[in-house]
Amino acid sequence: MYDLKYSEISSILKKQLSDFQYESKLSEYGIVVQIGDGIARSFGLNSAFCGELVEFHTGIKGIVLNLEKDYVSIVLLNHSKDIKEGDMIKRTGKTCSIKVGKGMLGRVIDILGNPIDGKGEIVGPLFEMPLERKAPGVIYREPVKEPLQTGIKFIDSMIPIGRGQRELIIGDRQTGKTTIAIDTIINQKEFFETDKPVYCIYVAICQKGSTIARIAKVLEEKGAMHYTVIIAAKASDPASIQVFAPFSGTSIGEYFRDTGHSSLVVYDDLSKQAVSYREISLLLRRSPGREAYPGDVFYLHSRLLERSAKIIEDQKMAKQMNDIPESIKKYVKGGGSLTALPIIETQSGDVSSYIPTNVISITDGQIFLEKNLFHSGVRPAINESISVSRVGGSAQIKSMRKISGTLKIDQAQFRELESFSQFGSELDPTTMNIIQKGKRNIEILKQAPHNPYNISDQIAIIYAGTKNFLKNIPIEKISSFEKEYLFYLNEKHKNLLDSLKNGLFDETSASILENVALELSEKYLSS
Template identity: 80%
Template sequence: MSDLKYSEISSILKEELSNFQFESKLSEYGIIVQIGDGIVRSFGLNSAFYGELVEFHTGIKGIVFNLEEDHVSIVLLHPSKDIKEGDQVKRTGKVLSIKVGEGMLGRVIDILGNPIDGKGPIEGKLFEMPLERKAPGVIYREPVKESLYTGIKFIDSMIPIGRGQRELIIGDRQTGKTTIAIDTIINQKKFFEENNPVYCIYVAISQKGSTIARITQILQEKGALPYTTIVAAKSSEPASIQVYAPFSGTSIGEYFRDTGRSSLVIYDDLSKQAVSYREISLLLRRPPGREAYPGDIFYLHSRLLERASKIIKDQNMAEKMNDLPVSIKKEVKGGGSLTAIPIIETQSGDISSYIPTNVISITDGQIFLEKDLFHSGIRPAINESISVSRVGGAAQISSMRKISGTLKLDQAQFRELESFSKFGSELDPSTMEILKKGKINIEILKQPAHSPYDIADQIAIIYVGTKNLIKDVPIDKISSFEKEYLFYLREKHENLLISLRNGILDDKISEILDKIALKLSRKYIL
């Protein structure tokens, strides 16, 4: 049978099934004519639509991916061992959807919302949300201006992320991309405790089960699991699961956004999703384009990331969202946000290849991690000259904006002079000053994994660096100075830290910070 053309198969089947009664059934049912590599080709299903969920006699589900003249191609969501040629497949009339609700927090689920963490069924009220939804239109969005604090000094000072933004983390493997994402989730703990939560969704795409278990354990230990949902698409699962996992995570995030709350979704990582989509496309015999990816790979990522947004507060928001099920419309409030942090893996730092350039052009900025910086001990290994946030200062509190305004420029100047200083032996005093200040700032911006900083602590220590108050402290003593300085502020000047947290940095506060820094730095100067 496999030697025949599809057109021949359909004509033979039509001849054999000329019975009118069954002909009418062909619009709802199909017969499998070929199966392999997670792809099923079926004759019939004449009324099926693209993206429709279909069901096989064994209960296994698939998605209609190609609509061709004589047959439809279906991508399976489960292994195909119990399906064979000649079996029947039927339409469901539904699109792929996931049940969402508060009960998903603290759980590890698959892409259909089924729990896989052994803690029993998901409790509470659940609503059905489609995996694919149209992104909110411009008139339903409002400017991104509220900070999403990551707790990472490098990012919150120079590459700020706002609630509703899309910020890409990009870099080679083993440079700390996932660590930044996990630290951002951990940093939301205090907001959860203060009743201003950012609900987090971590989507693990094509990762080992052991890696997902380790991340779950870190979040559990740090107290971050109660406001986090982990969507797991393991590397052992079919390619279709990897492709749809980010859409599941987005639908959960949209539930929190549409009910008037803030959410954060992390896709780790979209380059693996692109590889899975390429695999399916090539098996479906779609024409390959650049780097063998199909032409619609850009659309795959754009329709996913465009859904991140800050929604306006509107009493009639529920009526305007026509694509939402009736059951959830009573809960819709508006005024929420969905922030997206996609991760992309590069090969040897090449950000000019197809998938990196695609995702860079869709997102509102990128955090670029470099292997050389990582190996030289600068962690997080962020290259601040290539990294950018297109929302920028709009998503920063005024006290941070005041002290970090010159920081990025100072560090860019330092990087340039540092590369030149390797070749020159004689350096003038002003160049030496810039180099010394740059090295001190880098030391201040370093921080260990899973130890996010409060925003007030970040402002206090970055202030010391930008004002050059510790220029005489040896580089290897800066870490010790920082610990003592922040401990002193917490013990003796709690009100000052509250002011910084509220965006206040006036002359009086600056004077106090100057005195404390100069007083404590004396004992570290040789």
């Protein structure tokens, strides 16, 4: 505990509050008695509540986190160099909030909604949304059944994501986690002009400014920035900024969700948020637990991710949801969704450490990226045996569900038998067939970054793989075959692809795909 010198406090108070009544002033104002490491301790603020936004006389804002017997501990939302002992703090009487609106789309902002991209002020109507808010209750939720297509063949076929789902992306550093999230955002361009657009929020936590600028440039070049908001919590920002950045992103996503739209929020990444939260908690003298994380680090992530949901269609019921801000109450509609893609970084592929196990238990599935696969050229480097979507086929369109049902089983068999082939012993024809088919499917599932496939092209090429139409094509020519195959279908059978996109797959569709695949495969066999 800190030993406060009450004689010093008394002299400070006499100087600062000489013209005011002592008790009434202390309930609304406080005096800084200690400052450092982004934490301010204040005497006074007797009526402050945990999570309240307070303001220093310099205009810097902070959030009350600890209410002790002798003082209040405040975490600063800016650097503390302009604050010194004896400075006055005043209550605001409200929790931390962010102003949100469609004018934010296409912008890079900080956690309080201020633009930092040099493009001027945000225009259009803005509505105040709290950073912290109760998750929607069970009666306001609907089952996840509408697909959120990522444009990544591996995911849309085997680990489908639905609107309102929380799907964890987990793996070691430099294995392509951010690329999957960015590709998912890029793929939503296809739906932006439809009646079901997906508004995207990318939350960069503890990342270099150059990395954030590069991501913004990629999204701009791919035509995805006009429906995306980037929240930047740079590595040079205080730890408090890293902790509250995901809550800002969720608040923006909730605005779109509550007004009847679909939204997608990417947290990149929550392991860095947990480290920042540990730093703040240790500075606040909270008791450390496993791996020195505070006991409530699970609650930090659960209360964040539980806010993602698919909301019921009934507008009247939707208006009765928990803690709807007054600013948007009249605009609330049913049927909106908030999908979360949290990212967690592992150390040497260890998914059993504290933070990964916490987030795995909260989410509705995980996409596990493996370093060995990445370095062997399999990209995206997804390990399909541990990756899972707990929503499953209900988040796929009918045509994709029909043709990809056996793909995951086929690949699991291939992984199991592949190790035997390395011993060089003779294998029976059935085993060799499974291995050769699995190798060709791996080639089909490979994909260049920032190059999402539309769903009809995915169905066409995956059907060719699952039915083993490519068994006679050399593995090194599969990529060339795929390009020509899809080009031919887009040129000659556009109606077929349109019907696949709408979920229709019948015997005629299967016959056309088989004939085209076999016809083109003969060309690659003879070349």
